[in-house]
Amino acid sequence: MKIIKNIINYSEHKNSAVTIGSFDGIHLGHEKILKKLKKEAIKDNLLSVIITFDPHPRTILKNEKSIKSINLIEEKKDILKKFKIDIVVIHPFSKSFSKLSSLEFTRDILVKKFKIKKLILGFNHSFGKNREATVMDINKFSKELNFQLIEVKAKKLNNLNISSTLIRNYILNGEIKKANLNLGRSFSFSGIVVRGFGLGKKLNFPTANIKIENNKKIFPKSGVFFVHAIIEKKQYFGMMNIGNRPTLNRKKKSIEIHFFDLNMDLYGEKIEVFLNFKIRDEIKFSSLKELQKQIIIDKQRCINYLSKL
Template structure:
């Protein structure tokens, strides 16, 4: 898969295009992408997603509170695995938002992306003030020689319902429901940074994960069962999202992972953490020894989950 961030007209082949943020690339999105990839192969074209970053709401509404299910890199990896040929990431700006509908079609879809077919939602709106709709797109298709295939109301509803349910589930810490709707394990990707070393002092050394993308949705605070691929090996462990209230007197959230059966320095490494299950809420204990005893119980709970997980 090629990732294209500067639009040009040097595409190797004509394309089938769909447009959207595809945040989460969940099971509803996957159904549409499978349709896109199949159509492209059938017609000897290249499957292409045109997406926008930053999210339009971040630009037009200055909505810095919006949280996304994927970083750009996470999204790209999922789309590549689904067989997509081109991921076109158009920088979204206020100037771009004012482009006329026909200019968007002629300059971007036709001239630059060489679209011969556009697969789009029945309720899709585009162009300045989002005034153009799928009927307008069909008219443009007749003029510029590309086909328009409509994504039904049912399929669009499945997409929006799934996205809402995933976000709601994650904010409650309901990883199982979120993963069911995603069709894969929710992931956190970041770099391991140095911490205070408190975990090591009580027998539970942790890797502290720093996620630079502040728009990434972090699930509810608590203790989770996780797994990660490190140096081509799968390691399981438990992860705490929270403020460590037993040993900290501030409200700074951290993400700390205690890997089982891994004795190696991970500082500076970029890790993708798959979240499998939530064990409990974060708690404040009366003493460090109480915390230590609970962590031992958490580890046994996690190991039992992993044993069952590995046999399914």
């Protein structure tokens, strides 16, 4: 898979099949589109090409600086590799780019630059200035500019259209099982293990304190979660607390993980953590002893779950 930064750097001579979108989360709905893209490209000996954007268009168009991504751009690249797409173009979305009309984008970029023969889009896709062009408009362009438009129907789960917005809401609200079902895999994040206050060790539940270096990533609100990580090619399960640790009257949000059966120094290591489900909300306990009792209960719940796998 070839990565090209910025549309202006695309210079392939072969005709292409293209899909366009933010592809945040690369969920089961996106997967349906990407598989169709690959199939259509192979059928007519075309390059399979994804045009995606960084930052997320909504941060520019609607000034939604608070929008967090399910996948950061490096995570997105890694996930896309499994689809064996020929080329992924990551374009820096900007206000000037957003002012291109749908006709200009289709004619000057897709047709002239990308030599498009097939355009594969989701059922509700729109693009161009103010998202002016619907699938119906793009279908009209396809006839005038000699390419085929293929519309992929929505992927549904429990009678709801799978979407990045829906999944972001699930993650934010701690509905991890629902998020994972829509993603088709476990939601994950990466961070560096740093030193904490050592309280977990005193409670006989040593924790890995995780520092997140990119604040664009979405995280659930406070709570305790059942998680796993792959460390030195081995899978370890554990419990993660995200929150302000109210029992200790802390104000700064932190991420701490107690891994079961892990006995190694992780300080300074970058690890990827996968969320399985939420155990409970974060609670303020009357004492550290009460907190310790609850942690024992939480761990037993996780062990009981593992015994059923």
